[in-house]
Amino acid sequence: MIQFNEYLKPKTIEEAYKLLITKNAEIVGGGAFLRLSNRKVDVAIDLFDANLDFVKENDNYIEIGSMVVISAFEENPILINLYNGFLKNVSETILSFQMRNIITIGGTLYPKYGFSDLITALLVLPTEIYLYKSGKFTLEEFLKTKLAHKDILEKIVIKKENLKTSFQYIRNSEYDFSILNVAVSKGEEVKIAVGARPGVALLAYKTMQFLNENGLNEETIIKASKMVSDEIPFSDDIKASKEYRKKVCEALVKRALLEVM
Amino acid sequence: MKEVTRKIPKKDALGLLLGKPVYTDDLAPKNSLIVKLLRSPHAFAKIKNIDISEASKIEGVECILTYKDVPRNPITRAGQGYPEPSPHDWYILDEYVRYVGDEVAIVAGKDEKCVNEALKKIKVEYEIFEPVLDFEKAEGHPSIIHPEKETHPMFEIGFDAQKNIAASYEMEIGSVEEELKKCDVVISERFYTQAQAHVAFEPHTAASYIDMHGRLIIISSTQVPFHVRRIIAEAFDIPIKNIRVIKPRIGGGFGGKQAVHGEPFVAAVTLKTGKPAKIVYTRQEVFEATYSRHPMRYDITLGASKDGKLKVIDMKGLSDTGAYGEHALTTFMVAGSKTLPLYNKVDAVRFSGKVVYTNKVPAGAYRGYGAIQGNFALESAIDMLAEKLGMDPIEFRKKNMIREGETSPIFKIMGEGREGVDMIVRSCKLNECVEEGMKLINWKEKFPRKKISETKYRGVGMAIAMQGSGIANIDMGAAVLKLNDDGSFNLLIGATDLGTGSDTILAQIAAEVLNVPTEDIIVYSSDTDLTPFDVGAYASSTTYVSGNAVKRAAEKMRKLIIKEGALKLGLDESNVDFDGKYIYEKNGSKKVSLKELATVLLYTENQKQLIADASYVGEESPPPFMAGFAEVEVDIETGKVKLINYIAVVDCGVTINPNLARIQVEGGLVQGIGMALFEDVKYSPNGKLLTNNLMHYKIPSRADIGNIIVKFVESYEPTGPFGAKSVAEIGIDTPPAAIANAIYNAVGVRIKTLPITPEKVLMSLNNK
């Protein structure tokens, strides 16, 4: 269990950031996973009342504040219909309704959790991450970047484009983290992301390039699904072996590509 | 029947549902010291030195106890009939620690914070030994898990600590070797089952205090209050009369609370400090340091003639009891005694093997109690044999399985920890169960498989099972009925309601005899000072054993009422009857109401308290039977198995409360489904349990179970109360084998190691 000496709830992100850099402090997003870590931190900075739970729709993009809980994807009318319900479908099976009511966008993305289904899904969409201090990143860049200093995730921006999407996962019990997940999108180009490998989601660049050069058809799909499972690194964990992940990745990529073909 | 077979809600239902304070933690004295345990980080070690000086200085810490501070009497934590068939190999605290999680020190303080702080400050030096982590290598391993000389069995159970053997057993009827030679078809297969966790949702909790008389009072979430009283007395060398154990409502047990767990630790603190104390296990502690199911391995050889007669069954087993030998012999024997009689017409049958110690989480009682392990192996093997014979697996079973009015030599030879009792199966509607199940699942249409798409196949499979109803000649329950002045009755029973509804069904039995509404029976149970003895809730005993005791007590009460009523009416007893409301003249018009009689008896005339008691110990243990049918859909590209339908058709005799009986079966099935498909157990290489929380240990969710249908066939057990047999365990036994058989029928892979994960299925498909 994590231990704090002080628990603060700043009203603005500016205030939160000041606290974060001046103290031995940690940001509380949802708190569900942070709570389980065994550490001592002087100050907990909870963004719960910092007005970061906004969802704003613009003509070409949607802004989602970092404290928006992920059940918003199944309840907020703006988010439900985004990409024809793609994110609704992904979110709806993440853990439980109660947990989705406390797990936040920021709390999921900032720590780059490997088990995340949402990161994999957002990776195939035009998603941008806005950090308070470090500014704007694409999600893809953000996942690869090791920040030099502490920062706060302010919001994400999802651009509206005309994309076909598919999300696939394998779990044993439905009420579990995914053993492996795959997201695919197709607009001008095809994007393939693989997550819960068990490491954080990656884009399969070589395979994407192959498909963008050769087009999507049943033949290229078979080849591509084999390519992805060779391209993406997998490892063992408590849920499954590396070998199983590699095998099942092929099947999930094939299914996802067939859906967007 | 008016009250028996009534679908009434449980007496405690609304209180439980609406969150009243009824569990041990709710009822523990408010000023209880918080007790926590320092647990071993090593799988096998000896404590060389333990320094509590710094920890003791922390403000709020009241008491730290190590093995030097508590009595060292070898006991078993297993709550079983006495003398127990489990070896006495456990000490309140010991200088040896035998698994990761074993208790090293007891810390008590005013709040959780100071106790946690103290746990970190206790310095322990360990001499670390090589642990025994593979149960297949335990026998004769250079590391001896119980080297201490005090550890001993209570009677001959095949115990040999020097070889890490907690118990062993062997029996043979006829000659297996000779008969196998005569068989046309023989198969030999090996099966493994895992250390399933109970996951009762109330974590193990115990509280204790000293009352005004200086007696030790223990409130505990236990299935066995009377055994707890005896074991605590033994562990601390204090007289039984100085201990009272109260079981309030408890949040599930499933066998996991058929033992002492937290009780000795709070008792040690209360005895030392004189102060109230409580312990609430964390979920991680429940996983790592209470009980699991005994993992077992079975080598099964079956032989048959080509016309489909099963002639030989040979089951050779190995069971892993973990660091302590609780329920070691008995769970092992039940794997044979509650499966082999299913096929009672064989010419030769053998059951043999050993239960070994390892440096892992101790195994103990768990619903099914060996039967589910044996059932998975035997019922999988039966399908494999039927296939080799070219027979439909159901036709094969029907030809060979037990029928009403028959017996099996196993009943006499194999009991629990000792010989069993000879009995004829007076009620057995197994054949009807099979027929009905075939219809409900549409077997003829669906067997063996249907192709759903290029990647998905559906298959059906089935298994049959039996359990018992209490342990014959061992399990005893008693009941007391007391008449109140308004004509209501107090029913005092030692029986232990775990949430199963036993308080309610026992009241229904009393009400049926007395012809009064169940609402007029007020039940108080499971308090060693105030209720009569009962062994507790285990071995599917309550309905049958405690139920028979209640029925007898109620019959006595009825006679007493008639006797006193006759006196009041000035009539001869033979001319008087009681209809539940009135005591009346059979051939006349005189009558007195029960209420009036009860009032005058207490206050004015012929004054006395009407009280009736009875005890019951079963001379037989009539088995409930069932047939389980699974329909699964297997994804051949991912290995994922989706359970579509599970049909259970059960013969448990008359259902005293059909709603509660049905829930017992449904709940049992889902635990069995969990064992079959989801509940995987993993250890680190140095012996730490990794599946120690609900993120990693997956019990079935409501979205994992498909469509479950439970049906009861009409049946009447002449020795049971109003025709009833037990129903608590039978539901759990069939899913592992039925699902494994269905998967084989769907896609042709035979998984012989539980649980059947997508990974195992896919890897087997690829190796096919």
Added chain:
Amino acid sequence: MKINVTINNEKKELEIAPDEVLLDVLRRYGYHSVRRGCDTGMCGICTILLDGRPVPSCSIFAARVDGHEITTVEGLPEAKDFAKLLAEEGADQCGFCSPGLIVNTVYLKKLKIKKMEEIQIKLIGNLCRCTGYVGQHRAIEKFLGVEK
């Protein structure tokens, strides 16, 4: 530290530690219907409503709810209606997980979800080890008026 919370429509000032979770605080103040099941947010037994939405109280720091509103099963008038339906099915069993299930299900009534599949997904985080869920589902169907 002190927090001000509305619990079941009553204003309360509670003394808490900065790193205490809400579940522990609620139990300490006598809200015994909120029960500890798993410590990791997985079992759903400690479910309460925070500002009207179901959340696992074991996974929220108590300090977060300062200035917010909490409802437990005791504060839900409809809880009794659903409890009776569960009791009629015998689907309470040990009862330990029931208050959490009731809180979440009463919330679903507001959403007017009528499809059993959708309901199961919303209730997936309410685990039960006794009933096998089937009896609960019979009661839920009646309470939520599920379309068959």
